[in-house]
Amino acid sequence: MISKLTKIGAIAVAGALLMTACGEDTNSTKASAAGASGGDIVVGSVNALSGGATFPEASAASKAVFDAFNASGGINGKKINYVITDDKGDPSTASQSARDVVESKKAVAMVGSASLLDCDVNAKYYQQNKILSLQGTGVDPACFSSPAVSPVNVGPFLDTEMTLTYGSEKLGLTDICGFLEIAGSTGPAYKAAIDNWSKKTGKSLKFLDDSVPLGSPDFTPQVIKAKNSGCKAVFINAIEPDAIGLLKAAEAQGLTDVTWLFLTSTYTSEFAKAAGSAGKGVYVPAEFAPFTDPKEAANKDWRALMEKNNIPLTSFAQGGYLAATYFIEVLKGIKGDITRQSVTDALLAMKPIDNPMVGTPYVFGPGDKHGSNTAAWPVQLKDGAWVKASDTWMLQN
Incomplete structure (x- = not known):
């Protein structure tokens, strides 16, 4: 994938x-x-x-x-x-x-x-x-x-709000830095989701960089920016290969003590395998009951x-x-x-x-618009496999 x-x-x-x-x-x-x-x-x-x-x-x-x-x-x-x-x-x-x-x-x-x-x-x-x-x-x-x-x-937009909420409210993360890859007309929707999170929690990102090239061959500039800014957590809406590239660049630069807040687009078995040791501290909101748990x-x-x-x-x-x-x-x-x-x-x-x-x-x-699925099940990448990070659904209103 x-x-x-x-x-x-x-x-x-x-x-x-x-x-x-x-x-x-x-x-x-x-x-x-x-x-x-x-x-x-x-x-x-x-x-x-x-x-x-x-x-x-x-x-x-x-x-x-x-x-x-x-x-x-x-x-x-x-x-x-x-x-x-x-x-x-x-x-x-x-x-x-x-x-x-x-x-x-x-x-x-x-x-x-x-x-x-x-x-x-x-x-x-x-x-x-x-x-x-x-x-x-x-x-x-x-x-x-x-x-x-x-x-x-x-x-992906409510996903953004949910992963940030889980990070700040459940994990107690501070100094969260944000990166966005903008495709087509998605920019305003992503930024609105971040604004919603900020209004509901009273928290804000340390910075938001929306200039990340989608499909970039090298995420070293973003890693250095996060490292120099003292980021304790990093949110990004990256797709699978880009998220892997970011993790590998962070590992190469010694940025291994941050928590990563990704979207459901990275919740795959292939991603877990590819991330390897670089995937420590990765959290994702699964949109449906976690399929990587065969006992679910x-x-x-x-x-x-x-x-x-x-x-x-x-x-x-x-x-x-x-x-x-x-x-x-x-x-x-x-x-x-x-x-x-x-x-x-x-x-x-x-x-x-x-x-x-x-x-x-x-x-x-x-209604004029629809989005009845407003729940996610937090999962964590641990030892090369996805595991449940919660014993229940996280609801976002």
């Missing part, structure tokens, strides 16, 4: 630049009756399956859930036809993928999507066409600011289904599984024909759904 994410910034920037061009389609389809009685229930997703950064586990997990549901008889004799599209890390392809699913395939909803581009490019299009998306992995700000998209995950009861059904279908155990797979699971529960409550309109109505009126894999109930609802 580390090598796959090295181009994440370039792709995100491209999506942001073309957001307006691709997202504001005034040629709205009249497919409100999509998925009407007489055929399968079509459900779609837009994913990064090829290109510089890929996230195949989310849609694969959703498909596994839907396949199991179909094998058990579906709903009222109908089965779910899950259409998975690949945006290839390209804004134009992301736009066309959504239109193919919504207009040609006449999907009733989007479920389990995992893409750097989908929300930026397609959120307004979904809103115009009155189709809703249960995002498997929300990444960019548009995923959390659209009435048509409701991610099942926490996302909340993940029992998810783990069994993933292993049965040879799907890698990752947070992305957890998000896709939950999105499909929530969607099926909503479907079961619909009386009459299952159409795009009836599904949209049901999602907007749904009651919150509890699941032990998350710390807060999921709900779509009628």
